[in-house]
Amino acid sequence: MTDILKEITDVAIEGVKEIYHIDISPDDLLVTPTKKEHKGDFTLVTFSLAKALRQSPPQIAASLGDYIKRSRTWVSDTEVIQGFLNLSLSTDYWSSVLEEMIHDPDYWKPVHNPEKVLVEFSSPNTNKPLHLGHIRNILLGWATYKMFAASGYDVKRVQIVNDRGIAICKSMLAWSKFGNGQTPESAGMKSDHFVGEWYVRFEKEFSKEYLAWQQTDEAQEIFQNRKEQELSSAEFFKNYKNHYFNTYSLMGLEAKEMLLKWEAHDADTLQLWKKMNSWVYAGFEQTYKKLGVEFDKLYYESDTYLLGKDIIEEGVKRNVFYKKDDGSIWVDLTAQGLDHKLLLRKDGTSVYMTQDLGTAEKRYEEFGAERIIYVVGDEQNYHFQALFAMIASYGAPYAKGLYHLSYGMVELPEGKMKSREGTVVDADDLIDVVIKEASDAASEREVLDPDIIRKIGMAALKFFIVKVDPRKRMVFDPKASVDLQGQTGPYIQNAYVRIQSILRKAPDVTTGHASYEPNEDEKLLLNMLSHCRQVIDSAVKEYSPALIANYAYALAKEYHRYYHDVKVLHAESPEAMAFRLKLIRIIGQNILQTMDLLGIEMPERM
RNA sequence: GGCUCCGUAGCUCAAUUGGAUAGAGCAACGCUCUUCUAAAGCGUAGGUUACUGGUUCGAACCCAGUCGGAGUCACCA
Numbered sequence: 001m002t003d004i005l006k007e008i009t010d011v012a013i014e015g016v017k018e019i020y021h022i023d024i025s026p027d028d029l030l031v032t033p034t035k036k037e038h039k040g041d042f043t044l045v046t047f048s049l050a051k052a053l054r055q056s057p058p059q060i061a062a063s064l065g066d067y068i069k070r071s072r073t074w075v076s077d078t079e080v081i082q083g084f085l086n087l088s089l090s091t092d093y094w095s096s097v098l099e100e101m102i103h104d105p106d107y108w109k110p111v112h113n114p115e116k117v118l119v120e121f122s123s124p125n126t127n128k129p130l131h132l133g134h135i136r137n138i139l140l141g142w143a144t145y146k147m148f149a150a151s152g153y154d155v156k157r158v159q160i161v162n163d164r165g166i167a168i169c170k171s172m173l174a175w176s177k178f179g180n181g182q183t184p185e186s187a188g189m190k191s192d193h194f195v196g197e198w199y200v201r202f203e204k205e206f207s208k209e210y211l212a213w214q215q216t217d218e219a220q221e222i223f224q225n226r227k228e229q230e231l232s233s234a235e236f237f238k239n240y241k242n243h244y245f246n247t248y249s250l251m252g253l254e255a256k257e258m259l260l261k262w263e264a265h266d267a268d269t270l271q272l273w274k275k276m277n278s279w280v281y282a283g284f285e286q287t288y289k290k291l292g293v294e295f296d297k298l299y300y301e302s303d304t305y306l307l308g309k310d311i312i313e314e315g316v317k318r319n320v321f322y323k324k325d326d327g328s329i330w331v332d333l334t335a336q337g338l339d340h341k342l343l344l345r346k347d348g349t350s351v352y353m354t355q356d357l358g359t360a361e362k363r364y365e366e367f368g369a370e371r372i373i374y375v376v377g378d379e380q381n382y383h384f385q386a387l388f389a390m391i392a393s394y395g396a397p398y399a400k401g402l403y404h405l406s407y408g409m410v411e412l413p414e415g416k417m418k419s420r421e422g423t424v425v426d427a428d429d430l431i432d433v434v435i436k437e438a439s440d441a442a443s444e445r446e447v448l449d450p451d452i453i454r455k456i457g458m459a460a461l462k463f464f465i466v467k468v469d470p471r472k473r474m475v476f477d478p479k480a481s482v483d484l485q486g487q488t489g490p491y492i493q494n495a496y497v498r499i500q501s502i503l504r505k506a507p508d509v510t511t512g513h514a515s516y517e518p519n520e521d522e523k524l525l526l527n528m529l530s531h532c533r534q535v536i537d538s539a540v541k542e543y544s545p546a547l548i549a550n551y552a553y554a555l556a557k558e559y560h561r562y563y564h565d566v567k568v569l570h571a572e573s574p575e576a577m578a579f580r581l582k583l584i585r586i587i588g589q590n591i592l593q594t595m596d597l598l599g600i601e602m603p604e605r606m
Numbered sequence: 607g608g609c610u611c612c613g614u615a616g617c618u619c620a621a622u623u624g625g626a627u628a629g630a631g632c633a634a635c636g637c638u639c640u641u642c643u644a645a646a647g648c649g650u651a652g653g654u655u656a657c658u659g660g661u662u663c664g665a666a667c668c669c670a671g672u673c674g675g676a677g678u679c680a681c682c683a
Contacts, residue, residue: 033622034626035626035627043625043626047663047664048624056663082626082663083626125683162683165683167683242682328681338609346681351681351683352682352683377677378610378677378678379676379677379678380678381610381677382677382678408611408676409676413617445645467620468618472612473677474618474619475618475619480617480631480632483645486630486632487618487632493645494645498642501642501643502643505642506642535622546620550620550630554630561646561647563643563646564638564644564647567641568642605643
């Protein structure tokens with residue numbers, strides 16, 4: 001009786017055949033947990049059968065109810081309301097559910113084939129520290145890794161580090177111009193923040209230069225001849241900034257020269273690049289550690305940015321891609337509802353798309369990954385659509401296993417984060433704030449272990465983010481995220497802690513509980529626990545750790561109420577105590593395990 | 607403007623994929639600690655699921671249109 005939903009479906013199909021002599025498939029039936037306000041544990045919805053069986057839903061429900069009750073001992077009672085058939089399951093059934101859970105510590109895990117899966121997440125640029133957007137990415141990536149692994153998949157965690165390009169050159173340039181040989185140590189700063197400061201410095205100096213240029217005759221003439229005459233000066237120059245950087249800017253020129261030198265393997269440039277990147281990596285490492293994540297393999301863009309060219313060459317030969325007169329190479333994706341995409345510039349250098357092709361190929365060769373999950377923000381939806389369509393177009397064996405786990409942007413209550421306006425929430429700052437908040441709250445109670453405080457603060461932060469459906473944009477309210485009450489990580493931790501507190505005081509119990517009849521709350525808790533597997537399976541199928549978060553919260557909430565209503569250690573009978581001790585132990589384990597899938601740790605006390 | 611996604615209580619989010627009277631938390635108000643941890647529990651109040659129409663036994667969910675928001679449409683990543 002491992003899968004009660006299947007059992008119910010089976011007996012219903014059997015019943016329909018017996019009574020109506022008609023074959024139906026499991027897809028024709030819907031079995032759901034019974035709504036709390038009605039009596040029963042599971043509900044069979046019969047409306048969809050009405051047409052095929054030529055009878056009204058209440059009649060069908062009644063006859064099926066009779067049949068099921070007659071033929072299955074584990075159904076103790078049935079009730080028909082409209083076309084809903086509510087089934088109550090027997091005490092024996094619930095008792096056996098508890099026993100199965102006790103004897104199978106992995107009862108909550110869905111089972112899948114050990115398919116090889118790669119999860120790519122985090123994937124930062126090396127010119128500045130991690131921020132709130134990365135945190136959502138990292139937590140989603142980590143939870144995805146954990147839930148796939150728990151379901152039996154062979155999962156590898158990777159990130160691609162965007163360690164080259166114009167952005168890091170900006171930091172490098174500003175540091176070499178204005179840095180006077182400062183180091184993170186001499187400046188007393190976390191090393192990735194230190195590098196970020198130089199990026200900011202570049203932007204500041206560049207803005208100054210740009211502003212000054214706007215006053216020149218050259219700039220004014222361009223402004224006068226603008227296509228969109230309705231634009232104000234400020235609006236026009238805001239849009240023109242990128243173009244200015246690439247054409248007139250001296251600093252832009254210097255940065256681009258630096259990039260060229262880097263590509264030409266200029267020794268000094270490479271040395272500077274290595275130095276600054278090593279600072280950034282040291283900083284990232286600390287942040288990852290605080291977030292409790294690690295990786296199996298790091299890919300560096302500096303190693304991969306030339307990949308993919310042979311695929312393109314091959315594709316041109318096979319007429320999958322085409323060459324324009326100027327020598328650039330393109331792919332036509334109009335058949336897939338997309339447009340033409342560039343793959344190789346006319347000078348033969350590659351673009352982002354090119355290396356993505358190469359990297360996917362490389363990963364398939366290295367890991368034999370049958371599925372690659374890219375955790376990347378939804379602003380890149382189109383890019384991945386094109387990428388996957390393209391890979392499919394040349395018939396790569398791994399094409400069908402590619403998935404873009406697209407998540408929505410994190411916004412602040414006052415709107416979008418903008419680095420230019422300094423409204424970006426830094427990852428390290430945020431972590432400090434939530435831990436500080438946990439510490440303040442703890443000091444009002446009793447003095448607590450710093451490690452417990454850390455767990456509580458991180459739980460608040462992580463749960464706040466991971467409980468939201470990844471696909472949706474979310475608003476991150478810093479004040480609400482440090483909340484320790486209500487629908488939060490610490491609320492769930494508190495349920496766990498209360499269980500541990502009881503278990504610490506519990507005597508060794510040898511009494512059986514066979515004669516104990518569980519009450520409604522206990523049946524509900526067991527019901528929830530036995531659903532855990534389906535929840536995680538849905539989370540895996542939908543790539544949504546939020547489902548697990550919502551499950552864990554619902555379980556904790558139900559437990560808190562149960563805790564309030566029922567005594568475990570001072571139960572009315574030894575059988576009741578035996579039953580409840582087993583039950584709460586399972587609940588505790590389940591909370592621990594499901595929260596672990598989200599990267600959230602449980603303290604023993606709080 | 608084209609394409610994609612979104613719109614649920616004052617705020618942040620759910621809703622078992624088309625099922626019963628749309629649920630939680632926060633904020634507000636009122637209760638409950640000599641009790642296994644009150645970071646908790648209980649109650650009150652809060653909704654025309656943006657709007658209009660359609661599909662059907664049944665719609666927050668599917669279809670059409672309208673309004674509002676976001677993303678994207680780079681020889682950037």
